Amino acid sequence: MNAERRVPWPTVARMAFGSLRANRMRSLLTTLGVVIGVGTVVAMASIIQGFNRTVAQSITSFGSHVIYIRKFKPGVFVAGFPDSVRHRHAFSVDDADAIRRNCPDVREITVIGFVDAVTLNAGGHTTRGVQLLGSDEKVQEVNRYDPWMGRFFTGEEVRHRAQVLVLGRDIREALFTGGDPVGKTVHIDGVPFRVVGELEPKGRSLFFNPDQLITIPYTTLTKYFPPSPDAPFFVPRRGEYYLNAVAVSPERTPAAVDEITELMRRRRHVPARGSDNFSVFTEDLLADLYNQLTGATYAVMILISSIALLVGGIGVMNIMLVAVTERTREIGLRKALGAPRITILAQFLVEAATLTGLGGLIGIALGAAVAHAVRALSGLPAYTPWWSVCAAFGFSVAVGLFFGLYPAVRASRLDAVEALRWE
Numbered sequence: 001m002n003a004e005r006r007v008p009w010p011t012v013a014r015m016a017f018g019s020l021r022a023n024r025m026r027s028l029l030t031t032l033g034v035v036i037g038v039g040t041v042v043a044m045a046s047i048i049q050g051f052n053r054t055v056a057q058s059i060t061s062f063g064s065h066v067i068y069i070r071k072f073k074p075g076v077f078v079a080g081f082p083d084s085v086r087h088r089h090a091f092s093v094d095d096a097d098a099i100r101r102n103c104p105d106v107r108e109i110t111v112i113g114f115v116d117a118v119t120l121n122a123g124g125h126t127t128r129g130v131q132l133l134g135s136d137e138k139v140q141e142v143n144r145y146d147p148w149m150g151r152f153f154t155g156e157e158v159r160h161r162a163q164v165l166v167l168g169r170d171i172r173e174a175l176f177t178g179g180d181p182v183g184k185t186v187h188i189d190g191v192p193f194r195v196v197g198e199l200e201p202k203g204r205s206l207f208f209n210p211d212q213l214i215t216i217p218y219t220t221l222t223k224y225f226p227p228s229p230d231a232p233f234f235v236p237r238r239g240e241y242y243l244n245a246v247a248v249s250p251e252r253t254p255a256a257v258d259e260i261t262e263l264m265r266r267r268r269h270v271p272a273r274g275s276d277n278f279s280v281f282t283e284d285l286l287a288d289l290y291n292q293l294t295g296a297t298y299a300v301m302i303l304i305s306s307i308a309l310l311v312g313g314i315g316v317m318n319i320m321l322v323a324v325t326e327r328t329r330e331i332g333l334r335k336a337l338g339a340p341r342i343t344i345l346a347q348f349l350v351e352a353a354t355l356t357g358l359g360g361l362i363g364i365a366l367g368a369a370v371a372h373a374v375r376a377l378s379g380l381p382a383y384t385p386w387w388s389v390c391a392a393f394g395f396s397v398a399v400g401l402f403f404g405l406y407p408a409v410r411a412s413r414l415d416a417v418e419a420l421r422w423e
Helices: 009-022 024-030 032-061 093-102 139-143 155-159 169-176 218-224 250-267 283-326 328-336 341-378 386-412 416-420
Strands: 066-070 106-122 125-135 147-150 164-167 185-188 191-199 213-217 242-247 279-282
Touching: 024 032, 024 283, 024 341, 032 283, 032 341, 032 386, 066 250, 093 106, 093 242, 093 250, 106 139, 106 169, 106 218, 106 250, 125 169, 125 218, 139 242, 155 218, 164 169, 164 185, 169 191, 185 213, 191 213, 213 218, 242 250, 250 279, 279 283, 283 341, 283 386, 328 341, 341 386
Parallel strands: 125 213, 164 191
Antiparallel strands: 066 242, 066 279, 106 125, 106 185, 106 242, 147 191, 164 213, 185 191
């Protein structure tokens, strides 16, 4: 019994590969569905994983435990903006001072204002559509705004509305063609500012490129670039700002969030059972929102690849059934010479698994090539994780075994005498 069930795997593999080589074109066409399915999985996984790494790096570069104090939380736009959200007020400098005084788990807090698009002129060069950020000197500690060249503006310059700025690397390269910008003058919408420093390069994140920012004192921003009356509702009104904070330690971040929330509820006179008319959150909420978006993308990816693999599997089953019919006399001869059923079953399963495994390898190469071509042409991040390669190859082989099982069983059950009579 054991001898009958023993499979001569080298012989089975040699015969299976020989059969596939004899029908190269048919074998290649049979794998197309598997190639498309696996290629889709690998390409999408590479792009999504690239974004995941970029998000993680951007969170780390700006401080991995920043507390954001905003009018509404990210993701509320999914259900639309009701008027109650549109008409919310942002925050004041007094709010920041109150948090600094009354929240013991908050180490520091900074004021944030912004203008979406300004025009810069310096040294005969012009750059348009630049985001202008207004803040104070505390942003260095909260968001890791570390100078790479020169210095950051001081608290004294913030109080006196000084016309000084700190720029990002990309802005410096665009305006000064790589030269030292410190001490030079940049006109922002015609208003002259003196460059006092350049921020440490951080690289592009998922949502924006911090190297393309200009940062000035928030008091100067309010003086020269107040929000227009028709500014979008998410832009703070004149005299209002967004706030960023950081806890005394990462472990105390939840406590700091609770303290800020309770204080702001009191300052905004929110009833005990009333809902917050503001939002306090950390980067964990941003990561969760991003994971929800990528999770939906993964679901669509799996659906598309599953359909392609199903089509490929049906194609494999069809070809293997044709192969059983074409090789009926061969199967009958082998059984007449004493070949056990398990050997014939193993040969057809190896052929099916080899077909889909080969398609899986081609799909992996194609998917990785597409992902990295996207990165090269568009600048979008792409990273091919090993788990996606292993999973795609293993799943493609499993498809071959599953859809090749019925033809293999059918071949192994052929009667030797009847098979030899087959014409």
